[in-house]
Amino acid sequence: MKRIIVTGGLGQIGSELVPFLRDKYGRENVIVADIRAPENVEDVEPFITLDVRDEEKIIKVIKEYNVDTIYHLAAILSARGEQNPQLAFNVNIVGMHNILEAGRKTNIERIMVPSSIAAFGPETPKDNTPNDTVLKPRTMYGVSKVTGELLALYYWEKYGLDVRGVRYPGIISWKAPPGGGTTDYAVEIFYYALKGEKYTCFLREDATLPMMYMPDAIKAITMLAEAPSDNLVHRADFNIAAMSFSPKELVEEIRKYVDFEVEYKPDYRQKIADSWPRSIDDSAARKEWGWNPDYDMASMVKDMVKNLKKKLGL
Numbered sequence: 001m002k003r004i005i006v007t008g009g010l011g012q013i014g015s016e017l018v019p020f021l022r023d024k025y026g027r028e029n030v031i032v033a034d035i036r037a038p039e040n041v042e043d044v045e046p047f048i049t050l051d052v053r054d055e056e057k058i059i060k061v062i063k064e065y066n067v068d069t070i071y072h073l074a075a076i077l078s079a080r081g082e083q084n085p086q087l088a089f090n091v092n093i094v095g096m097h098n099i100l101e102a103g104r105k106t107n108i109e110r111i112m113v114p115s116s117i118a119a120f121g122p123e124t125p126k127d128n129t130p131n132d133t134v135l136k137p138r139t140m141y142g143v144s145k146v147t148g149e150l151l152a153l154y155y156w157e158k159y160g161l162d163v164r165g166v167r168y169p170g171i172i173s174w175k176a177p178p179g180g181g182t183t184d185y186a187v188e189i190f191y192y193a194l195k196g197e198k199y200t201c202f203l204r205e206d207a208t209l210p211m212m213y214m215p216d217a218i219k220a221i222t223m224l225a226e227a228p229s230d231n232l233v234h235r236a237d238f239n240i241a242a243m244s245f246s247p248k249e250l251v252e253e254i255r256k257y258v259d260f261e262v263e264y265k266p267d268y269r270q271k272i273a274d275s276w277p278r279s280i281d282d283s284a285a286r287k288e289w290g291w292n293p294d295y296d297m298a299s300m301v302k303d304m305v306k307n308l309k310k311k312l313g314l
Contacts, residue, residue: 003029005067007052007099008074010034010044013114013168013217015176017071018044020218031065035074050074052095058102068109071221072099078118078141079269080180085140092144100155100163112225113165113236115149117210118142118182122275129277131239131284138275152236162229165236166220169210169244169280172300174307182272183209186250190304193260194314202267205248208278212242213295213303220291227289234284241280242293243300253301 002025008014009032021030032038033050041047048061052074061067074095081088096113103111120129121136135146145167152163170183178184185201192199212220220240245253251262285291295303308314 002069003065003067004069004071005031005033005061005065006071006073007033007050008072009047010036010038011073012171012173012176012179013214014071014073016173016214017073017218017221020222021071031061031067033061033074052098053090055098055102058098059106062102062106062108067106069225070099070103070108070111072096072111072113075144076141077179077181078116078139078272079182079184081141081144082139082268082272088140088144092141093147096144096148096151100151100161103161103163104155104159109162110225111152111161111163112221113148113152113163114221115145115165115167115237116141117167117169117276117280118272119145119149119167119237120275120277124277126278128279128281129239130281131234131237139272142275149237156235163236164224164232166224166238166240166285167280168217169212169241171212171214171217172304173214174304174311175214182269182276183211185247186211189247189250189262190254190308191312193254193258194305194308194312196258196260198261198263200263200265201247202265202269203247203273204266204270205264206246207266207270207273208244208246208249209273209276210241210244210278210280211297212240212293213300216242216293216295219294220285223291224285224289231288233288238285238288238291239280239282240285240291240293241282242295243297244279245297250297250301253297254305257301257305
């Protein structure tokens with residue numbers, strides 16, 4: 001039986017990954033870890049307060065709960081990371097190293113660490129971006145993701161520590177709020193639209209970026225976690241794709257369900273978006289572990305509108 005800890009378990013991805021894992025392995029076998037406490041601990045127990053910058057505490061938790069698998073989600077995302085790059089370095093890079101060292105010292109079976117399209121940079125091909133290409137990001141978040149990919153490969157080749165990860169595009173979810181990323185507009189806009197409020201978008205109307213609906217994000221990382229190791233040529237740097245769209249295209253799709261007003265006022269996040277791909281080649285993931293998404297933009301928008309209406313009582 002798996003004993004899993006999810007760092008950053010209260011975040012956007014963690015809040016949906018944890019229930020998925022608990023349904024599969026049992027509630028008591030999936031421990032939520034986060035630096036902040038939940039509003040109601042009973043709702044998420046077992047829960048522990050954990051700062052990934054504290055390696056000794058990580059090791060203590062692994063031993064205390066007899067953990068064999070870590071989903072390491074704790075991170076400072078792109079937009080917030082540019083506001084405080086020193087914090088992003090310490091949480092994302094030092095924290096990653098601490099997780100790997102704790103895994104090495106305690107013989108953890110598997111560590112899942114999501115990477116991101118933020119690992120790419122201005123020199124990377126923008127369309128159908130290859131899995132193996134130039135990685136020269138210009139954000140601290142991106143730098144930390146490239147570092148994480150390389151550390152994962154190093155720990156695999158030197159110590160046999162099984163570290164795996166996917167490069168997530170922008171993640172869209174109706175259950176949890178976004179966490180400070182450059183693609184957050186694609187979640188925020190639904191709330192404004194359904195409430196009949198004007199939305200001011202912080203990206204240009206033509207800023208096309210790769211996106212993914214949360215059910216596919218959960219599907220991808222858990223599929224990779226279960227893939228036979230012998231099938232994997234890559235380790236923590238798998239491109240995964242589902243859809244690509246611009247703010248204008250998303251607005252047009254949402255307007256099939258509700259009419260609302262949008263204004264475009266690009267801010268500092270536009271520069272970040274300009275350094276990222278417009279579309280992704282995920283053939284390595286499809287070949288090595290059978291990746292295939294379930295949602296495109298139309299089916300994602302339909303599901304978002306339906307579920308958010310219920311959530312907001314509309």
